[in-house]
Amino acid sequence: MRQTTKGRILAGHGANTLLRTPIIAPVPAGPGDLRCDQPTAALPAAALEGTIGALEQGQTHYVDVPGILPLREAIAAGLGADYRADAVVVTASVQEARFLTLQVLGQDSGPLALPSVVHPGVRKALGVRPLVHRWLEVGDSARLLPSVAAVGAALASGVKCIFLESPSRLTGAVYDAAEVEHLSRLVMEHSALVVWDQGLSQWTASGASLEALGAGAERVTLIGEVFPGVGLEGLAIGFIATSGAYAASLASVKQIVAICTSTASQYAALGVDESYAARRDEIERELRERRSRLLEWLESIGAQVLEGGAANLVAVRRTDAVSAALQERGLAAAEGTAFGAPDVLRLAVAGEVLQ
Amino acid sequence: MTQERRGTEVFYDLIVQAQGYDDAIVLGRGDPDFDTPAHIIAAAEEAMEHRLGEPSPPEGILPLREAIAERVERVNDAVFDPETEIVFTNGGQEALFLMVVAAIAEGDRLLVPEPNYNTYKDSVAFARGGIVGMPTYPQEAFRVDPERVRRTLISGVRALLLVSPNNPAASVISREDQQELIAIAQEHDLLILADDIYDLLVYDDFSHTSPAALRGGKERTLTLNALSKSYAMTGWRTGWVTGPADLMVRVRDLKAAISGPNSIVSQYAALAALTGPQEEMHAMQGAYQRRRRIVLDHLDAMGFSYGVPQGGQFVFVDVSHTGMSSIELSQRMLDEAHVLAYPGGAFYEGMDDFLRITFLQPEDRLRDGLGRMQRVMEALGVGE
Numbered sequence: 079m080r081q082t083t084k085g086r087i088l089a090g091h092g093a094n095t096l097l098r099t100p101i102i103a104p105v106p107a108g109p110g111d112l113r114c115d116q117p118t119a120a121l122p123a124a125a126l127e128g129t130i131g132a133l134e135q136g137q138t139h140y141v142d143v144p145g146i147l148p149l150r151e152a153i154a155a156g157l158g159a160d161y162r163a164d165a166v167v168v169t170a171s172v173q174e175a176r177f178l179t180l181q182v183l184g185q186d187s188g189p190l191a192l193p194s195v196v197h198p199g200v201r202k203a204l205g206v207r208p209l210v211h212r213w214l215e216v217g218d219s220a221r222l223l224p225s226v227a228a229v230g231a232a233l234a235s236g237v238k239c240i241f242l243e244s245p246s247r248l249t250g251a252v253y254d255a256a257e258v259e260h261l262s263r264l265v266m267e268h269s270a271l272v273v274w275d276q277g278l279s280q281w282t283a284s285g286a287s288l289e290a291l292g293a294g295a296e297r298v299t300l301i302g303e304v305f306p307g308v309g310l311e312g313l314a315i316g317f318i319a320t321s322g323a324y325a326a327s328l329a330s331v332k333q334i335v336a337i338c339t340s341t342a343s344q345y346a347a348l349g350v351d352e353s354y355a356a357r358r359d360e361i362e363r364e365l366r367e368r369r370s371r372l373l374e375w376l377e378s379i380g381a382q383v384l385e386g387g388a389a390n391l392v393a394v395r396r397t398d399a400v401s402a403a404l405q406e407r408g409l410a411a412a413e414g415t416a417f418g419a420p421d422v423l424r425l426a427v428a429g430e431v432l433q
Numbered sequence: 434m435t436q437e438r439r440g441t442e443v444f445y446d447l448i449v450q451a452q453g454y455d456d457a458i459v460l461g462r463g464d465p466d467f468d469t470p471a472h473i474i475a476a477a478e479e480a481m482e483h484r485l486g487e488p489s490p491p492e493g494i495l496p497l498r499e500a501i502a503e504r505v506e507r508v509n510d511a512v513f514d515p516e517t518e519i520v521f522t523n524g525g526q527e528a529l530f531l532m533v534v535a536a537i538a539e540g541d542r543l544l545v546p547e548p549n550y551n552t553y554k555d556s557v558a559f560a561r562g563g564i565v566g567m568p569t570y571p572q573e574a575f576r577v578d579p580e581r582v583r584r585t586l587i588s589g590v591r592a593l594l595l596v597s598p599n600n601p602a603a604s605v606i607s608r609e610d611q612q613e614l615i616a617i618a619q620e621h622d623l624l625i626l627a628d629d630i631y632d633l634l635v636y637d638d639f640s641h642t643s644p645a646a647l648r649g650g651k652e653r654t655l656t657l658n659a660l661s662k663s664y665a666m667t668g669w670r671t672g673w674v675t676g677p678a679d680l681m682v683r684v685r686d687l688k689a690a691i692s693g694p695n696s697i698v699s700q701y702a703a704l705a706a707l708t709g710p711q712e713e714m715h716a717m718q719g720a721y722q723r724r725r726r727i728v729l730d731h732l733d734a735m736g737f738s739y740g741v742p743q744g745g746q747f748v749f750v751d752v753s754h755t756g757m758s759s760i761e762l763s764q765r766m767l768d769e770a771h772v773l774a775y776p777g778g779a780f781y782e783g784m785d786d787f788l789r790i791t792f793l794q795p796e797d798r799l800r801d802g803l804g805r806m807q808r809v810m811e812a813l814g815v816g817e
């Protein structure tokens with residue numbers, strides 16, 4: 079019998095393993111939930127007041143598709159001279175930023191290559207519409223980042239758009255300065271485009287991040303959460319910072335997908351801006367202390383910790399002993415399987431659970 | 434309209450131009466002039482203080498989905514399970530995108546009664562599908578004639594779009610026609626994409642019917658709705674999709690892939706809108722009724738014909754006697770009178786004789802705007 083329209087859609091969906099990738103919630107379900115990407119805290123009072131003030135004054139209408147200008151300016155200001163407010167697109171979560179960059183830039187500038195170990199949201203976004211892509215192997219490096227050589231080989235074979243995470247969303251590991259340099263050279267040489275998820279960069283000791291890439295906004299599009307860690311997690315707000323060459327097509331698809339981002343979320347983010355640097359430093363210190371206690375505990379249970387530099391998470395090899403110890407304490411870790419690394423578990427450094 | 438310029442771009446271009454005039458009267462964009470009612474903002478404040486740490490699944494928190502189920506049953510007479518058949522979205526727009534991407538794969542076609550809201554074309558293009566446009570006619574009050582739908586069906590059409598009240602033509606699909614359209618969908622194995630965003634805004638003796646409420650409708654229909662237009666909440670991004678549980682699994686996965694859960698603050702604001710006092714919403718409905726009358730009286734006095742708006746927040750006005758294309762005329766209105774009205778030609782090529790005028794301004798400004806339009810017409814030698 080011929081398949082019905084609905085039957086065909088459901089069969090296609092069932093076969094779409096990318097789109098069915100399990101996701102990670104932005105806010106923990108409880109104190110033992112160590113699965114989230116970002117730490118979170120109480121929103122600063124000034125941000126709350128500013129937001130309510132804006133809403134009461136009538137900021138309850140559609141706003142510009144790429145976001146309210148002062149917020150775009152604040153985001154651009156945190157990214158260095160090459161990124162300009164008029165090429166920032168505010169998104170309704172980092173996930174929307176992944177979706178837009180992969181589906182727009184990966185389509186227009188492709189073919190696209192991505193790390194075989196990558197945030198589950200990336201696989202998920204890739205599953206929305208078929209896109210020519212290939213995976214960059216991470217080899218057996220304990221960082222679980224694709225090697226610069228792998229990136230070079232992909233570019234040499236005709237790949238035009240590379241998606242990278244540094245810090246890695248799974249291990250927190252980053253490329254070092256020499257690698258970033260090398261990546262930069264490769265990208266220029268091949269006139270390629272990089273989409274760089276740097277959402278966890280707030281939690282690494284200042285070091286090599288891709289803003290340092292000489293390639294600049296023309297070649298490197300940045301995405302991430304807006305001002306992570308200070309209470310915006312439940313407000314679902316992310317960004318894309320790109321060059322004039324891509325801003326219009328990204329904003330055009332943003333319009334098709336959602337018209338604009340919620341004004342409450344945008345004003346809350348704007349309200350966080352001023353106090354962010356100081357608050358971020360405080361939180362990072364606290365995370366580092368907690369992380370070292372977490373590491374001690376992990377050592378005491380014989381866990382093998384992966385290399386990583388981000389203060390907000392620890393990745394470990396999955397063993398029966400680790401799983402049992404987590405279960406005994408009522409802790410839930412993010413499953414490496416959804417990242418493409420089934421033998422890894424990721425623990426967020428958060429809450430008071432380990433004190 | 435030039436083929437290469439998307440209708441949406443034409444509108445945004447006009448919006449930007451209008452922003453350049455201090456005295457502009459915007460009768461273009463579908464953004465209510467009313468601000469969001471205060472009790473909804475109070476709920477947002479409460480959520481920002483106490484609920485930012487509350488987790489939400491991609492489809493939205495359960496109390497909100499329950500409130501949506503209750504609303505849809507009460508208003509639309511259709512029953513959905515809040516656990517499995519409702520996904521909360523970033524406005525009607527994301528709901529629209531999800532419905533289209535869920536139903537239309539590469540090479541599939543969506544049958545679209547024209548004129549229609551442009552994002553349907555844009556979303557179908559994203560999905561690499563195609564549109565089969567089916568004109569509706571002013572002399573038939575822009576009715577979506579089931580017989581014409583039947584004749585328009587060609588191979589590859591997988592779904593039928595039903596926006597009622599329609600944007601921009603402001604026509605409402607009758608219950609009988611909806612039932613007949615469902616029968617056609619059954620015969621031809623089509624899904625139905627229903628857009629109920631203007632369901633609370635119907636006039637005179639017209640009434641809104643949701644295809645999902647009718648016999649045979651629910652299992653093949655995805656329906657969107659949103660609080661944007663009826664509760665003056667365009668900036669909050671609050672909408673939803675309802676549909677049968679099997680298809681909603683796909684819609685939920687797509688929602689998680691495209692943006693993940695909505696802001697918890699918008700979710701609590703939406704919950705307050707749905708479950709809190711309804712007086713302000715009713716007062717806005719009343720205002721739209723009065724304004725619609727004002728616009729129609731003015732248009733009558735100016736000698737215009739138009740599709741009598743059966744629903745929505747706009748009038749689709751015939752401007753053929755000006756001898757100008759709608760895009761030229763709308764540009765002229767903006768340049769000379771600083772009044773923004775959307776050109777019909779940017780909705781659909783066949784509607785280049787029409788302007789869409791919204792009544793989303795206070796009555797005095799509405800009168801002022803219409804007066805200015807009249808002066809432009811007189812200068813063109815086509816006024817009364």
Ligand SMILES: Cc1ncc(COP(=O)(O)O)c(C=O)c1O
Nearest residue numbers: 463524525526550600630659661
């Ligand atoms: C028919 C129709 N559907 C959906 C939308 C999307 O509205 P929103 O995303 O603001 O809820 C609109 C907006 O104008 C519309 O006219």
